[in-house]
Amino acid sequence: MKPRVYLDWNATTPLRAEARAAMAAAMDVFGNPSSVHAEGRAARALVERARGQVAQALGAEGADVVFTSGATEAAALALAGRGLLSAGVEHEAVLAWCDCSLVADSQGRVAVADPGRTALQLANSETGVMQDLPAGLAVSDLTQAFGKVAFAFNWLGCDMGLVSAHKLGGPKGIGALVLRRGLDFVPQLRGGGQEMGRRAGTENLIGIAGFGAAAEAAARDLADGVWDKVAELRNILELALSAQANETIFVGNGATRLPNTLYLVTPGWKGETQVMQMDLAGFAVSAGSACSSGKLRASRTLRAMGFDDGLAACGLRVSIGPQTTQDQVLRFAEAWGAQYRKARARV
Incomplete structure (x- = not known):
């Protein structure tokens, strides 16, 4: 058979060997990343290393990568209460927060008249069709494109982007919201100062380490x-x-x-x-x-x-x-x- x-x-996607190794190593780093002692600093170093790895793979500044439980949570952080426009080709996690009034053509392409009030994916998860993102776009779901096609977040011209680790060989249950430098938002999870005050809760150290390693390996594959x-x-x-x-x-x-x-x-x-x-x-x-x-x-x-x-x-x-x-x-x-x-x- x-x-x-x-x-x-x-x-x-299958878990990359690099992500598996990074996660295994992170299991032995038991400190809380918010603690100031040596054990906590060791954990914090892992988080910041992974943030830099994801940022470099995305072509974004490290301080603007906010780790989340996945792209769905990142979408909620970026979109909740904003009343942005989108089209029916978007992922449900985006449509749940948007006015689905934009129209897609027979190839799945969407024309955008008001980028600052629009959420538009870079690539569709079903058809694979890619969009030309207009400058000044409010939010883009980068989940399917990240690691498969070359782009730099800083060059896309959008305010926020959504990504997920398990689409590029990382673990499930970890993703990120990437922000244009200087942009901020109202956090949904409160109670701690984690993620620069943008997302409270003790960091998923093992998942974050796996995400960073997977992003670095994915960028290398793309370049090769x-x-x-x-x-x-x-x-x-x-x-x-x-x-x-x-x-x-x-x-x-x-x-x-x-x-x-x-x-x-x-x-x-x-x-x-x-x-x-x-x-x-x-x-x-x-x-x-x-x-x-x-x-x-x-x-x-x-x-x-x-x-x-x-x-x-x-x-x-x-x-x-x-x-x-x-x-x-x-x-x-x-x-x-x-x-x-x-x-x-x-x-």
Whole structure:
């Protein structure tokens, strides 16, 4: 029996060896980072080292990186009570705080008239489509782009950015809000002076150490051209799939996309069905549609792009990474094609 193949890197990534080693070392540093004695100073040094690692990978000033429990908390810190505008292609963690009145085109691109009142992602988690961020943007979700494409926060021209460790080989449960230098906000968690008074609570030292190490390693991979090779592999997969099903829509292939992301819509073949069939065949992928309370729901992202409910329920996301091989993607294409032919034979 062949080993399973993981093709869901946009959902989460394998833990990097560098992050694992940093976390293991941090377990022996038991001091409280807020304590002034030697043990506390040792813990504080780990936090600040990781802050510098994340900042350098982001192209941001270290003092402007605020560690959080993840990108969802970072979104709440950045967006709560501000009434910003966004579009339906954004992540739920952003939409929960925004007026979803902006419109996406058929490629998932969003036109912004008032950047200072807008939250706009750099890259979409489902389609991989990337946005051109306007100068003066209030908030950008950088979660999917961080570590996969080259950018510098200081050059983007936005006030705040959201990032998460587990999307680039770090641990789950740790992320950050990055701020333009000199910008501040009203903290939500109070009771301590941690994170420069912006986020109270004893720091997650182990998670922070893992995040820093993962960010540093991710930046090194990016500079070494690792993701260029991933993009070549994604294109090989797209060609292999398109050769088997000419009715399949490859969403966003007319726009700039993340190098690892392929999102396909096959009319009449539910995304959730495809996920289950591929899972049984030994491949981990995701559907564009979501399951809520046992009821299938069309992809909000596809609907925001103008797809009707029928097509929006037929999305399948394949997201690969540096550990993915050509043999694996071609095996997936073969298995997917076999299931596609079975599905069509039943029509």
